[in-house]
Amino acid sequence: MIKDFLVIFRIYRNKLFLILLILGMPWAWAAVWVPWWVNLMCLAMVPIAGLILIFRVLPLPEQPRREGDDSTVSDARIRKMRKMSSGINNLLSRWAQVSHHSRSSIEDVASHVDEVISYSERSIIDVSKNFINVTRKTRRQVDHALGLLERTRGGSHVDSGSRSLPELVEAYEVMTRHVVERLGRISETSQQLERRHEQVRENLKHIDTLLDQLSAHDSKIGMLALNTSVTGGGSGADFVSVSDQIRTISLESKALTRDIRRTLEEVRGQSQETHGAVRQAVQQAREAASSAEEESGKLKSGMLENSRALEQTLAQISALGNEIQADINNIIVALQFQDITQQKLQRLKHPMLTDLTTSLRAIFDETRVLSSKLQTTGMVDRSGAEGGGDSSEVAKDVAGQPAEATSPQVAPKPKGGSSDTVEIF
Amino acid sequence: MRQMVCFTLTSAGHDVVEAADGNEGVAAARQGKFDLVITDVNMPGMNGIELVRALRALPEYKFTPMLVLTTESEQSIKQKGRDAGATGWIVKPFSPDILLNTLAKVLD
Numbered sequence: 020m021i022k023d024f025l026v027i028f029r030i031y032r033n034k035l036f037l038i039l040l041i042l043g044m045p046w047a048w049a050a051v052w053v054p055w056w057v058n059l060m061c062l063a064m065v066p067i068a069g070l071i072l073i074f075r076v077l078p079l080p081e082q083p084r085r086e087g088d089d090s091t092v093s094d095a096r097i098r099k100m101r102k103m104s105s106g107i108n109n110l111l112s113r114w115a116q117v118s119h120h121s122r123s124s125i126e127d128v129a130s131h132v133d134e135v136i137s138y139s140e141r142s143i144i145d146v147s148k149n150f151i152n153v154t155r156k157t158r159r160q161v162d163h164a165l166g167l168l169e170r171t172r173g174g175s176h177v178d179s180g181s182r183s184l185p186e187l188v189e190a191y192e193v194m195t196r197h198v199v200e201r202l203g204r205i206s207e208t209s210q211q212l213e214r215r216h217e218q219v220r221e222n223l224k225h226i227d228t229l230l231d232q233l234s235a236h237d238s239k240i241g242m243l244a245l246n247t248s249v250t251g252g253g254s255g256a257d258f259v260s261v262s263d264q265i266r267t268i269s270l271e272s273k274a275l276t277r278d279i280r281r282t283l284e285e286v287r288g289q290s291q292e293t294h295g296a297v298r299q300a301v302q303q304a305r306e307a308a309s310s311a312e313e314e315s316g317k318l319k320s321g322m323l324e325n326s327r328a329l330e331q332t333l334a335q336i337s338a339l340g341n342e343i344q345a346d347i348n349n350i351i352v353a354l355q356f357q358d359i360t361q362q363k364l365q366r367l368k369h370p371m372l373t374d375l376t377t378s379l380r381a382i383f384d385e386t387r388v389l390s391s392k393l394q395t396t397g398m399v400d401r402s403g404a405e406g407g408g409d410s411s412e413v414a415k416d417v418a419g420q421p422a423e424a425t426s427p428q429v430a431p432k433p434k435g436g437s438s439d440t441v442e443i444f
Numbered sequence: 445m446r447q448m449v450c451f452t453l454t455s456a457g458h459d460v461v462e463a464a465d466g467n468e469g470v471a472a473a474r475q476g477k478f479d480l481v482i483t484d485v486n487m488p489g490m491n492g493i494e495l496v497r498a499l500r501a502l503p504e505y506k507f508t509p510m511l512v513l514t515t516e517s518e519q520s521i522k523q524k525g526r527d528a529g530a531t532g533w534i535v536k537p538f539s540p541d542i543l544l545n546t547l548a549k550v551l552d
Contacts, residue, residue: 359536
């Protein structure tokens with residue numbers, strides 16, 4: 020619309036003052052206080068001024084014929100051709116403007132497409148590299164885990180210096196069995212000791228009984244002595260009787276004493292045997308403790324070594340896990356480029372390409388209209404301009420300049436993590 | 445993108461509710477109260493800045509932290525986000541660690 024006004028302005032700029040004068044003069048009188056009939060006259064002058072404007076001022080002045088003009092062609096036809104040339108000139112100037120705009124748009128599109136391609140390539144490369152890293156590290160993790168499993172199973176590749184966990188467990192079982200066996204022997208010895216102790220107790224009880232008997236004999240002797248002193252040296256028969264009794268008691272006491280001695284001998288023997296058994300039990304217990312301590316030390320060192328190896332393997336697996344996490348983070352970052360490129364393409368599609376298409380379509384329509392007008396006037400060969408092919412060719416020539424030759428190479432943006440990545444208001 | 449953010453947050457132990465666009469986000473926000481809102485700027489229908497503005501209009505989200513994820517780093521768009529009531533701005537591409545650190549900072 021503005022362009023049309025500009026074109027009209029360019030054509031009639033020499034007559035602009037006259038046009039304004041004609042249009043404004045009738046109303047200039049009306050601007051001040053005048054009688055009513057003056058106003059009526061001014062109103063009557065408006066159509067007259069309009070007619071003068073239309074028929075005398077606005078028509079283009081007739082151009083004088085030029086030297087190169089064909090003398091056989093009439094003036095009217097030359098004017099018509101010049102008018103068409105002017106229209107074509109306007110169209111071409113608009114074509115030039117649109118093509119200039121289109122060229123810059125296409126250059127922008129080309130640079131954005133380059134950027135998108137660069138982003139895509141880089142993200143694909145990043146994703147691929149990180150996937151390879153993740154796969155490689157996962158493989159190493161699996162190897163470590165398999166090594167750990169092999170160690171747990173007690174495989175053949177285990178170092179000669181260390182024992183596998185099952186071997187250690189088996190060794191613990193053997194050690195425990197030995198300790199149990201030795202404790203069993205100690206228990207048997209203790210039972211023997213108990214039995215001997217019981218025998219000693221029986222013997223001591225027997226001695227106690229014998230000593231009671233001896234004490235009873237002693238009482239009897241005392242009673243005999245007392246009876247003898249009461250009778251005061253009685254008859255000889257009584258004396259003989261007492262002496263017989265004393266002899267009998269003496270013989271019994273002797274027998275009892277022998278019995279006590281024999282019993283004491285038995286107790287001594289049993290005591291010696293008990294002593295031997297106790298020494299044996301102590302020796303067995305000491306040996307068992309020493310053996311258990313030695314075996315326990317070996318097992319302890321084996322367990323510590325296994326724990327260290329396990330810790331080391333788990334640390335390696337954990338470190339690889341952290342590295343895998345970092346790689347996955349990188350993959351996530353690289354995958355975000357897909358989102359960025361998608362949004363960039365959307366921005367390319369709208370409004371840049373949409374505007375470009377709209378402008379080209381408008382120009383194409385105008386060209387077709389002009390072409391049909393030319394065909395209608397008969398000033399162009401109808402067969403040569405059939406279907407508007409020429410205008411399409413023109414459009415192609417103007418807008419279809421090779422963008423690669425002029426589009427600047429845009430360097431890809433730096434990867435994320437820069438200081439302006441995050442901003443908290 | 446949404447799934448990646450969801451994966452990162454759930455891996456870090458957060459409970460996440462997803463919404464496909466701004467309108468769905470507002471509907472989800474009306475149904476429950478969330479501690480934090482993360483949105484992209486470019487979304488179909490209601491964009492991220494409009495979403496922030498709509499949520500800020502709700503009384504229960506007046507002081508809720510809202511982070512905006514986008515490829516845009518122009519100051520004018522940032523200013524629009526700030527005016528709408530966004531708490532922070534994260535420019536893509538970003539590392540998951542950056543997202544989690546920002547989250548912790550904003551939730552503190």
